[in-house]
Amino acid sequence: MIDIEELRDCYINTPSKIVLLVVDGLGGLAHPDTGKSELETANTPNLDALAQVSACGLTTPVLPGVAPGSGPGHLALFGYDPLKHIIGRGALEALGIDVELKPGDVAARGNFCTVDSDGLLVDRRAGRIPTELSAPICERLDRIEIEGVQVDVFPVQDYRFVLRLRGERLSESVTETDPQREGVPALPVRALNAGAQRTAELVNQFVAKAAQLMSEEERANMLLLRGFAQMPSLPPMGEVYRMNPAAIAAYPMYRGLATVAGMKVIPTGRQFSDEVETMRQNYDAHDFFFIHYKPADAAGEDGDFDAKVQCLEALDPLIPAIRELEPDVFMVAGDHATPAITAGHSWHPVPFMLNSWMTRGEGIPSFDERACRQGSIGSIPATNVMLLGMSHAGKMAKYGP
Amino acid sequence: MIDIEELRDCYINTPSKIVLLVVDGLGGLAHPDTGKSELETANTPNLDALAQVSACGLTTPVLPGVAPGSGPGHLALFGYDPLKHIIGRGALEALGIDVELKPGDVAARGNFCTVDSDGLLVDRRAGRIPTELSAPICERLDRIEIEGVQVDVFPVQDYRFVLRLRGERLSESVTETDPQREGVPALPVRALNAGAQRTAELVNQFVAKAAQLMSEEERANMLLLRGFAQMPSLPPMGEVYRMNPAAIAAYPMYRGLATVAGMKVIPTGRQFSDEVETMRQNYDAHDFFFIHYKPADAAGEDGDFDAKVQCLEALDPLIPAIRELEPDVFMVAGDHATPAITAGHSWHPVPFMLNSWMTRGEGIPSFDERACRQGSIGSIPATNVMLLGMSHAGKMAKYGP
Numbered sequence: 001m002i003d004i005e006e007l008r009d010c011y012i013n014t015p016s017k018i019v020l021l022v023v024d025g026l027g028g029l030a031h032p033d034t035g036k037s038e039l040e041t042a043n044t045p046n047l048d049a050l051a052q053v054s055a056c057g058l059t060t061p062v063l064p065g066v067a068p069g070s071g072p073g074h075l076a077l078f079g080y081d082p083l084k085h086i087i088g089r090g091a092l093e094a095l096g097i098d099v100e101l102k103p104g105d106v107a108a109r110g111n112f113c114t115v116d117s118d119g120l121l122v123d124r125r126a127g128r129i130p131t132e133l134s135a136p137i138c139e140r141l142d143r144i145e146i147e148g149v150q151v152d153v154f155p156v157q158d159y160r161f162v163l164r165l166r167g168e169r170l171s172e173s174v175t176e177t178d179p180q181r182e183g184v185p186a187l188p189v190r191a192l193n194a195g196a197q198r199t200a201e202l203v204n205q206f207v208a209k210a211a212q213l214m215s216e217e218e219r220a221n222m223l224l225l226r227g228f229a230q231m232p233s234l235p236p237m238g239e240v241y242r243m244n245p246a247a248i249a250a251y252p253m254y255r256g257l258a259t260v261a262g263m264k265v266i267p268t269g270r271q272f273s274d275e276v277e278t279m280r281q282n283y284d285a286h287d288f289f290f291i292h293y294k295p296a297d298a299a300g301e302d303g304d305f306d307a308k309v310q311c312l313e314a315l316d317p318l319i320p321a322i323r324e325l326e327p328d329v330f331m332v333a334g335d336h337a338t339p340a341i342t343a344g345h346s347w348h349p350v351p352f353m354l355n356s357w358m359t360r361g362e363g364i365p366s367f368d369e370r371a372c373r374q375g376s377i378g379s380i381p382a383t384n385v386m387l388l389g390m391s392h393a394g395k396m397a398k399y400g401p
Numbered sequence: 402m403i404d405i406e407e408l409r410d411c412y413i414n415t416p417s418k419i420v421l422l423v424v425d426g427l428g429g430l431a432h433p434d435t436g437k438s439e440l441e442t443a444n445t446p447n448l449d450a451l452a453q454v455s456a457c458g459l460t461t462p463v464l465p466g467v468a469p470g471s472g473p474g475h476l477a478l479f480g481y482d483p484l485k486h487i488i489g490r491g492a493l494e495a496l497g498i499d500v501e502l503k504p505g506d507v508a509a510r511g512n513f514c515t516v517d518s519d520g521l522l523v524d525r526r527a528g529r530i531p532t533e534l535s536a537p538i539c540e541r542l543d544r545i546e547i548e549g550v551q552v553d554v555f556p557v558q559d560y561r562f563v564l565r566l567r568g569e570r571l572s573e574s575v576t577e578t579d580p581q582r583e584g585v586p587a588l589p590v591r592a593l594n595a596g597a598q599r600t601a602e603l604v605n606q607f608v609a610k611a612a613q614l615m616s617e618e619e620r621a622n623m624l625l626l627r628g629f630a631q632m633p634s635l636p637p638m639g640e641v642y643r644m645n646p647a648a649i650a651a652y653p654m655y656r657g658l659a660t661v662a663g664m665k666v667i668p669t670g671r672q673f674s675d676e677v678e679t680m681r682q683n684y685d686a687h688d689f690f691f692i693h694y695k696p697a698d699a700a701g702e703d704g705d706f707d708a709k710v711q712c713l714e715a716l717d718p719l720i721p722a723i724r725e726l727e728p729d730v731f732m733v734a735g736d737h738a739t740p741a742i743t744a745g746h747s748w749h750p751v752p753f754m755l756n757s758w759m760t761r762g763e764g765i766p767s768f769d770e771r772a773c774r775q776g777s778i779g780s781i782p783a784t785n786v787m788l789l790g791m792s793h794a795g796k797m798a799k800y801g802p
Contacts, residue, residue: 029759035761058779062800063403063785064785064789065789065791065792065793065797066411066797068800069800069801071801082800082801092802346792347788349779370777
């Protein structure tokens with residue numbers, strides 16, 4: 001798999017503009033009653049019309065058979081080898097709630113839990129207490145002070161929160177406190193190497209203070225920490241591609257991923273129509289736009305075939321507004337498939353199309369899994385999407401003399 | 402190319418069952434008279450019916466243009482990068498005749514040859530003497546004793562045999578004795594590094610004693626040794642995939658390859674129907690079965706198009722017996738193509754299909770090279786076959802958060 005920096009000498013700065021629309025969980029599988037996938041079922045005249053004048057294909061997010069999380073799914077579309085660049089769970093959770101992670105910060109996923117009078121776990125999720133109850137506890141934990149490090153606790157949802165440590169010489173190489181079963185106590189944090197010794201001690205101090213603060217709580221009287229992670233240091237897209245990239249996404253996690261990739265995040269509203277309007281208003285200021293459409297993935301994760309069809313149909317009328325901007329290259333891609341029949345991310349190849357002055361159509365009638373399979377782009381790793389976008393936009397010189 | 406250990410954190414142990422049927426030399430090429438390949442010519446209603454409810458595609462064993470031997474062809478299907486994990490010629494020859502190779506043992510391919518009174522080679526294959534003549538010579542050589550090492554000689558066929566050395570501190574890093582031409586003497590064995598010095602001396606002692614023993618023979622009055630090899634140490638499939646894998650194969654080489662990959666080999670009979678019955682009887686004890694069908698490859702190697710068609714037709718009626726076991730995932734794959742028109746292994750993409758509850762068919766009417774090309778799996782490296790099997794069986798977690 002190609003990685004973003006391998007062809008960096010080929011990239012050229014030009015005024016041409018690329019729009020990459022990522023439809024989260026775009027791909028699907030056939031409904032058993034109809035034999036048609038979500039995209040094949042949806043009435044999407046604008047996406048179909050675009051396919052008729054585009055080069056079409058299928059992208060494989062990581063590898064055939066490998067279902068990716070949102071992190072690897074997006075990083076691959078941005079050109080980063082997803083097997084090489086890993087975003088840890090704690091860091092992704094922080095990105096998901098708009099928590100800033102500076103280089104060196106360590107983030108962890110936290111769970112409130114219930115322990116008995118001997119300190120043994122009786123409920124690893126504290127009865128799934130609602131956010132109304134957990135948020136005030138987070139506020140109290142957030143006030144904990146540990147010498148030599150800044151400690152912040154942010155509520156996520158229900159029994160989940162994010163712990164962020166900020167300071168000098170922190171390390172993500174520490175073990176988790178969740179023993180993954182009940183009837184035993186939470187584990188102390190251990191350093192996985194000598195450089196992580198200090199971080200392990202700091203976290204253990206935090207847990208001790210937190211346990212004391214929470215001891216009177218009925219359900220959330222203890223906490224578990226998992227997925228300690230620092231933000232990876234990625235070669236910035238703007239520098240490598242010699243572009244000025246911008247990201248427009250209603251959901252925090254995708255803004256976070258764009259930040260990791262070195263894009264400028266432009267504030268926008270909650271709806272995709274807001275995102276398109278934001279792009280229109282900022283169209284002159286950038287030469288690359290990543291614009292994210294979330295709802296289809298959520299419907300797929302819920303296993304709701306009809307809802308996913310409706311989400312795709314709701315996207316369709318906004319396609320002309322993007323085309324009206326006349327980008328030199330307009331790509332529609334997905335970070336992975338989320339088939340409603342599997343109710344989760346999957347490994348299946350994802351429809352992809354690229355429109356430019358060079359693509360006049362190739363007899364592909366519609367934008368779906370089956371039609372795209374016949375397209376001229378064929379089946380490619382998602383890490384090649386940016387290469388295709390850059391080259392169709394005239395932003396790539398010949399490789400080699 | 403992915404290698405077996407790279408995604409090991411994703412594998413989950415579940416009770417679901419996977420059957421991987423490897424049809425040796427499955428792929429073919431069109432007959433010049435009909436324009437149809439062996440699979441397209443064969444009447445295989447059961448394979449075709451399976452294709453109609455499967456996800457189909459093509460696998461490339463090593464790389465486009467690279468015709469693999471049986472070793473790399475199978476290792477790739479098991480998930481091992483065939484460019485990284487090499488089984489040496491001597492080791493594979495030993496596996497092919499059911500000769501046990503323990504870690505540390507060194508095996509070499511042997512040829513009987515004819516030398517003149519000056520010791521110069523006049524026939525590198527000793528007139529291709531038949532096994533009836535060579536086997537008694539092997540017996541005599543087998544009785545040779547060398548201090549510090551156990552020496553065993555096993556007949557293969559005609560003028561070919563296997564030499565096995567067993568003992569401490571042996572090395573495969575020694576040169577061959579075959580000068581690859583006639584009119585010159587056999588070469589002495591040289592060590593390729595300091596650690597191989599002792600092995601080189603032991604082999605030279607063996608060759609000297611053997612030459613003396615054989616000096617009165619008319620044709621087989623000398624021997625040549627090639628492909629010194631130890632068994633590679635592969636990460637065991639069971640451990641990496643968190644499975645309990647079993648292999649059922651009528652031919653020794655494939656049992657040997659399965660052993661190298663860490664599978665349990667279940668004894669079986671000589672026919673494929675025996676293999677299927679063996680699988681049925683042991684079905685509860687394992688969650689992964691590699692079952693091997695040999696005849697198609699042999700017919701292809703013979704350049705006998707009609708015989709290969711018949712071998713494929715002979716396999717077909719046994720497909721329902723496998724489907725009756727209702728494996729969660731049933732994959733039909735080939736280790737490589739063996740087109741009758743080339744009479745040898747080839748590099749061509751090999752038909753592949755995967756059946757699971759998730760695959761409802763995709764309009765692929767039959768199981769052959771042309772039809773599978775239209776399938777949703779597309780053209781994939783053979784190293785992805787296990788990933789697809791594992792993920793369709795629910796044995797793989799999402800990669801990355």
